[in-house]
Amino acid sequence: MVRSIQCGPFTLYAYSIDGLTSGGDISDYVLKPIRQTLTGETVSALYHSALNGAVYNAVAGPAEDLDAVALKLVNGFCVVLFPDVGAVAFEVKTGEKRGLSAPEVENTVKGPKDAFVETVRSNTSLIRRHLRSPDLRLYETRVGRRSLTNVTVVSLKGITNPQLVERMKARLNEIDIDGFLSPSAVEEYVTGSRATAFPLMQYTERTDRFCRGILDGRVGLLVDGLPLGYLAPADIGTLMESQEDRGTDYISSSCIRVLRYSGLLLSLLLPAVFIAMATFHQEMLPLPMLRSIIESKASVPFSTATEVLGLLIAFELLQESGIHLPQSIGQSVSIIGGIVVGSAAVDAAIISPAALIAVSIAGVCGFAQPNRDFAEAIRVWRFLIAVLGAIAGLFGVTVGLIILLIHLSGLQSLGVDYLSPFSKIKGAGILRHRLKNRKMRNPELHPQDRRNQK
Amino acid sequence: MKRWPWYMAALSLIAVLNLLPFHGTDVAQLKPVEVLWVYGVEDGVVIETDTLDRGSGSTVENALDHLMQTTSGHIFLETADFLLLDRQTLTLLPQLSEWLRPACGVCIAEGEMDMEQVAAFLNAHPPGCTLRDCSKGAVPTEVLKMEEGRMELVS
Numbered sequence: 001m002v003r004s005i006q007c008g009p010f011t012l013y014a015y016s017i018d019g020l021t022s023g024g025d026i027s028d029y030v031l032k033p034i035r036q037t038l039t040g041e042t043v044s045a046l047y048h049s050a051l052n053g054a055v056y057n058a059v060a061g062p063a064e065d066l067d068a069v070a071l072k073l074v075n076g077f078c079v080v081l082f083p084d085v086g087a088v089a090f091e092v093k094t095g096e097k098r099g100l101s102a103p104e105v106e107n108t109v110k111g112p113k114d115a116f117v118e119t120v121r122s123n124t125s126l127i128r129r130h131l132r133s134p135d136l137r138l139y140e141t142r143v144g145r146r147s148l149t150n151v152t153v154v155s156l157k158g159i160t161n162p163q164l165v166e167r168m169k170a171r172l173n174e175i176d177i178d179g180f181l182s183p184s185a186v187e188e189y190v191t192g193s194r195a196t197a198f199p200l201m202q203y204t205e206r207t208d209r210f211c212r213g214i215l216d217g218r219v220g221l222l223v224d225g226l227p228l229g230y231l232a233p234a235d236i237g238t239l240m241e242s243q244e245d246r247g248t249d250y251i252s253s254s255c256i257r258v259l260r261y262s263g264l265l266l267s268l269l270l271p272a273v274f275i276a277m278a279t280f281h282q283e284m285l286p287l288p289m290l291r292s293i294i295e296s297k298a299s300v301p302f303s304t305a306t307e308v309l310g311l312l313i314a315f316e317l318l319q320e321s322g323i324h325l326p327q328s329i330g331q332s333v334s335i336i337g338g339i340v341v342g343s344a345a346v347d348a349a350i351i352s353p354a355a356l357i358a359v360s361i362a363g364v365c366g367f368a369q370p371n372r373d374f375a376e377a378i379r380v381w382r383f384l385i386a387v388l389g390a391i392a393g394l395f396g397v398t399v400g401l402i403i404l405l406i407h408l409s410g411l412q413s414l415g416v417d418y419l420s421p422f423s424k425i426k427g428a429g430i431l432r433h434r435l436k437n438r439k440m441r442n443p444e445l446h447p448q449d450r451r452n453q454k
Numbered sequence: 455m456k457r458w459p460w461y462m463a464a465l466s467l468i469a470v471l472n473l474l475p476f477h478g479t480d481v482a483q484l485k486p487v488e489v490l491w492v493y494g495v496e497d498g499v500v501i502e503t504d505t506l507d508r509g510s511g512s513t514v515e516n517a518l519d520h521l522m523q524t525t526s527g528h529i530f531l532e533t534a535d536f537l538l539l540d541r542q543t544l545t546l547l548p549q550l551s552e553w554l555r556p557a558c559g560v561c562i563a564e565g566e567m568d569m570e571q572v573a574a575f576l577n578a579h580p581p582g583c584t585l586r587d588c589s590k591g592a593v594p595t596e597v598l599k600m601e602e603g604r605m606e607l608v609s
Contacts, residue, residue, distance in 0.1 A: 279478035282486075283532035283555075290486050290533060297482035304480055391469050392476040 005034050005080070010043050015069070016078040016092065025092040029057045030078050047082040059091035074148065097122060098227075103205045105372070110247040115205045120150050120224040123207075127154060127220075127229075130211040139165070141172055144180035151180070154210075154220030154229075161217060161446040167414055168219045168232065186223055186230060187373075191413065197380045199373035200413040202234040209243050217447030219414070233413035233445065237421030240264070242370035245432050253432040261430055263365035267375075268382050270365070271308050272389035272397045274358040278304040280393030292354070299349040305390035307351050311359040312383055420444045479528050486533040488573045491563060492517075492550065494542030503529070504573045514549045536576045537585065538563035538598060547588050556586035561596040561607065568600065575605045 003014040003026075012034065016026055033055045040046040051062060059077075063069040069079050069087055076093030100122070103115040116123050124138055135157040143151050151172060155165045168190070175189045183203065191200035201221075204210050210229035214220050221230040231238075240260060245253040277284055278293065285293070300307065318337040322330040342360075345351045362382060369375035381404055388396035411418035439454075441447045468474055489504040498512040501521050507529060509521025522529050531553050537560045539546070544562070561581035576598075583594040597608045 278481040280476070282479075282481055282484055282530060287486060287488060287533045287535065290481070290484070293481055294484055294486065297480075300482060304482070391465075391474060393478060395476065 003031070005031060007034055007038055007046060008040070010046060011083070012046070013081040013083075014078055015073060015081065017073050017076075020074065020076045020094060021078055021092045022094045026078050029092060030055065030080065030090045033057070034080065043082050043085045047085045047088065050080065050082070050088050055088075055090065057090040057092075061089055063087040063089045071148070075150075100126070106204060106206050106209070106243055106370075108206075108244050108247050111243060112206075112208045114207050116207060116210070116222075116227045116229055118225050118227050120152055120222050123222050123229065124152060124154075126207045127211060127214075130207055131156070131214060135159070136214075137165075139169060141169070143172055143175050143177075145176065145178050147179040147181055149180040150224035152222040154214055154222060156214050156217075159215065159217050159441070159447050159449050160219060161448065164217075164219045164233070164414055164445070168221065180223065181225060183226060183228065186221070186226070190221065190230070190232070194411065196407065196411055197377035198408070198411060198418065199239065199371065199377065200232070200234055200411065200418075202231045202238055202371065203228045203373070204231065204243075205229075206243055212246070213238075215452070217441050217445040233416035235413065235416060235418050235420050235444070236374075236408070239371040239374040240369070250432050250434045254430075257430055257432055260368055260370070263368040264378065267362050267365035267369070268378050268385065269397065269401075270358050270362040271312060271382060272385040272400065273394070274355070275305050275308050275386055276389040276393040276397050278354075279390065293352070296352040296354050300352045301349075302351070304352075304355060305386075307355040308359060309383070309386060309390065311351060311355060312362075312386060315359055315363050316379065416444050483528045484530040485525060485527040486530045488534060489536045489538065489569065489576065490531065490534050490550075490554070491538040491567055491569065491572075492543045492546060493538075493540040493563070499543060499546065502567075502569055504569045505529075506569060514543075514546045518553065534558050536561070536573070536581070538567065538572070539594070540564070544594070547585070551585050551589060554585055556584065556589070558585045559583065560585060560588055560594040561598050562594055563598045565600055567598070568603075571605065572598070576607075579607050581607065 001016050001018050005012045005014055014026065014030060034050070037056070038046055038049055038054050040049050051060065053060075063072050063079055064086070069089070072079055072089035076091065077089040078092045079087050079089045081087045097119045098117050100114050100117060102113040106115075114126055116126065128136065133156060137155045137157050139153040139155075141151050141153075142148050153165060153168050153172070171190050171192070177185065177189065180186065180189070187199065187201050194200060202213070204213075205228055207229070210220055210231065213231035218231045218233060221232070223230075240257070242256075242260070245257065248256075282290055297304070302310070314337075318334060321337070322334050325333055342356055346353050346356060366375050366379060366382075369378065381400075385397055385400035385404070388400040390396070392399070408418050417423065436453070439452065440450050441452050443450065485505050485507065487503045487505055491502045492514065493500055495510070498510060499514050499517045500508065500510045501514075501517045502508050503521070505525075507521060507525040509517045509519070509524060511517035511520050532555060534554050535558060537550060537554060537558050539560065539562055541562065547560070559576065559581040560583050581594065581596045581598075583592055583596065588594065595609060599606050599608060
């Protein structure tokens, strides 16, 4: 939009982009004060007067060249051109943005209910409400040649290791892509695009969890347009941690964590071990169970390996269809796929109940993992280890586990080892210790201030 | 990293062509045996199972081979909980130990046996002697008798 403004004998021009700016605000905080209060003998005098506060607007600054003008315009500014002198940009962003809402994925029974939204400025304000420390540092930059996405690096001066912050900034500066719009773009480019399915950054939609990470000495990353906050470095310990762990007492939390880690192992290994036992090591099964499995498989036309691998694929397809459909239809698909088709397949002796139970337990245990990216990586490896179990029994499963361990041992997130919570035998990686006993921050993060309480 | 797909393809090909040194038997093909009855006849040894399969041969190995070959499915001896012998086949314990689990209970059977009922009876009244005991020199003394359709384990 272009609007000419008569200011005494001079004509000024106001530029803005419809939709990004508020017409009312332009009228009230740009056009009206220019018309009513801006006076001067020359255009240059008007320009300096406008810059120095004659125009009633909180944010005003010079736009020195055409690129700067364009940048201001796409960021919700109204740029007033003073012919032959310069341009001044006034902030008049539209108030249209999604309101705060409760977290949709990371629900907790107790704890705050505010979640990140798509607007980075709203997110930084939410963080400031949780962390009122003046040491909170927000470094803003733009990534994406075309998208010009605003990205904010969040850290806490005096706690966060400056090397981590610098490393994060350096990675952001190295990124040279058209658009920095999707979560995968953020994760891949920031973490260096390692060949792994495991997440090297932790995402959260919860502001309190994000702030907890910052307080622990990690670096935060907010991307305009994504209702998420990223935390790095990430290791298995942090990815297996649920926000609910901090909402309950340490005994209950520790029990739940043990259960969660058991679920992780079951999710990863149960289908593979079932295939291996049913194909290579039947002598390890108790006789009643073996008999029951044999009876259940009497008229099933497929081998156990085919059955389990097929069910794993079917399970993934069901999940995928549930994600892409609207929530109400997605639930129906899950019910039809899981219960109706599953029961019908068992009744029709196409699959055996034992195989269905093994795959279902593995699936349910996968859902118990608090981080979705991590659970998806486990799903990939579950399939690979199941294939190895079908090829070579428990030997294959062991080989798969060793390969996985080697792979995880080689992973690093911003220089911190992925398996660092388990590098020292303390049990600290699994159990949640009493808060009053957690006097030190994680030494792997090399925080500037290691002590977090007396 | 670009070599991984080739390694995976090679492994898949080897697996598909059944060239791997790992050969499993699907659980559906198994016939798990709970009770094995080994008794002597004039020209050798007969083996009967609670799955009502039967094999015979001049030696216990031949009888087992015959049992394996003539049975539909795969006879699975790893699950055998009880071994019945007669006085003549007591000497075959060392050979049979190679096929059965050490915890397998051993007793002497006298007379005809209803193999469908033996397992249920022995589960309720397990013999005290096992193959492990026998390997240490113990001799099974308990005798399983069947009279008028009723079974009895006599010490």
